Amino acid sequence: MEEDDNPYETLDPSSSMATHMLAGAAAGIMEHTVMYPVDCVKTRMQCLVPDPKADYRSVADALRKIVRHEGVRNTVRGFSAMAIGAGPAHALYFACYEKFKHVLSGGKQGNHFAHGCAGCAATLLHDAVMNPADVVKQRMQMYGSPYQSTFLCFRDILRTEGAVAFYRSYTTQLSMNIPFQATQFIMYEIMQDYLNHDRNYDPSSHIVAGAVAGAVAAGITMPLDVCKTLLNTQEHCARTHLTYISGMASAFRTVYEFCGISGFFRGLTARVIYQMPSTAISWSVYEFFKYIISQQRKQPDDRYLSSVHIAAATASPADR
Template identity: 80%
Template sequence: MLEDDDNPYETLDEASSMGTHMLAGAAAGIMEHTVMYPVDCVKTRMQCLVPDPKADYRNVYDALNKIVRHEGIRNTVRGFSAMATGAGPAHALYFACYEKIKHLASGGMQGNHLANGLAGCSATLLHDAIMNPADVVKQRMQVYGSPYQSTLMCFRDILRTEGPSAFYRSYATQLTMNVPFQSIQFMTYEFMQDILNTERNYDPKTHIVAGALAGAVAASVTMPLDVCKTLLNTQENCARTQLTYISGMASAFRTVYQFCGIPGFFRGITARVIYQMPSTAISWSVYEFFKYIIHENRKRQNSVSTEDRYVPSAVQLAAASARSVDR
């Protein structure tokens, strides 16, 4: 038996860990956003400050029902291709960076939640640099009455009329939201794993439960920033602001407060928690599954190569037998 077989699957060898985490992370990111995408559309609609009377929704179910009935089911997945294009590479870098920095900062020791939080912050910088332009296009297409017929049309129009900076107008707010969001998510996930899965073996049930709780806690804490991010991405027509564009986190906070007061910072919180709980659970469980499968395959390959080194071939056995007879 190989010595590596006694180790949990989390302890991947240095030579293979980066590619393993990137592949697992890309699969996890695409699955996470795909399954819950219609709820993400509802969240964007419910966060609008001055919704059209036809798009004023009471709750998540009412929103989904009205969108499907009046606009067609295809409108619940508008902007999906923009999300899919960004999610794969963004999550590949996200998880690979997280695992690498977590290992370096913790010295390979489990239970260091400060190291987990630091790793989450660092991973977010890479993730958001890729996902921010995709989010801008996605949310422009999700709003009620969006004039864009395709992701490419939306991208070209934003680039032509507002310039490249429009894709990063919400980047500072996105980071301000996602750094604490991801730090809280990673720390909560690792904390729950320490409680539910002390041996750190592959256990789908604990990955799902820990992921869902991590998503719910992080989503609730950072909700006001998500409302501001949506405003900066969609650039709703707020005539009372007397501004051509709403730019910067401070301006977004003032605008939300002016239109809706304190409750405005929590518009769509139910949709966001409903979105984040299963999507984060899916993300972590798919990530852990792919990491486990890749690691197991690599272990089997190493086991076979080791046996080949130490098990003598038929020719070697025959030669040894002949030498014994000669003696």
């Protein structure tokens, strides 16, 4: 079945942008909400010189220690920063992806180069909105974080480091997220070609394709994620002799100096455990909302066709 013949895949052009933005915002918020405690663990496990009280052996060990020694609330510290950024960031992300995918592929499925390019374009908008929220979120996730609220954290960073602090990791974020999102979108579309070639609404295929895409993309971009966390948190490392760690080269050098090659894969298990379900949730929620909205738009047309059929059936032979 051609993508153009599927009303679920090709929504009304006059309103599809709003549809994709609404579905994308819902997907982004749901994705980050469900997996937020694991994201907190990932941030802590990526620390170069962790506090002895926060030296975790595994994701389960980390969650157990945080809950036991710090309370359940500390697993969701910084959540409000993520919630504020995720909605608009994912709204732009999915809307841009769908638009560019349609333009570059000509509305036909199977063009994975177009899917990758569309994912790259969507990432530029997503990260521009999400990067400041990510900085605040990760500062609050760190062990022993002095910040009592999202607002106080934002204000303190702005006052002491300036607005540049919110985009210190932006180039690294893009360097990570462009290959991550390109890989994710390509893998998702490849899995959909295999599991759901006709592109019907099929929750199981959306979940499986999303999980596989998230796991592959997470593994490939893991070293960049470690560097991004270091740039966002500005972890105090005595041997760096730098006021601020700025730029990808400096971050790579610092990670290698402290931990060697293995340092670039600290928290890999946590990242994969986080990305598999979160990407599956994101895609399945997005596809669900897109399907529901497309069904609602079909109902007026169905009612109109039904009235035409009834009128034709009840018309007299002379009228016919």
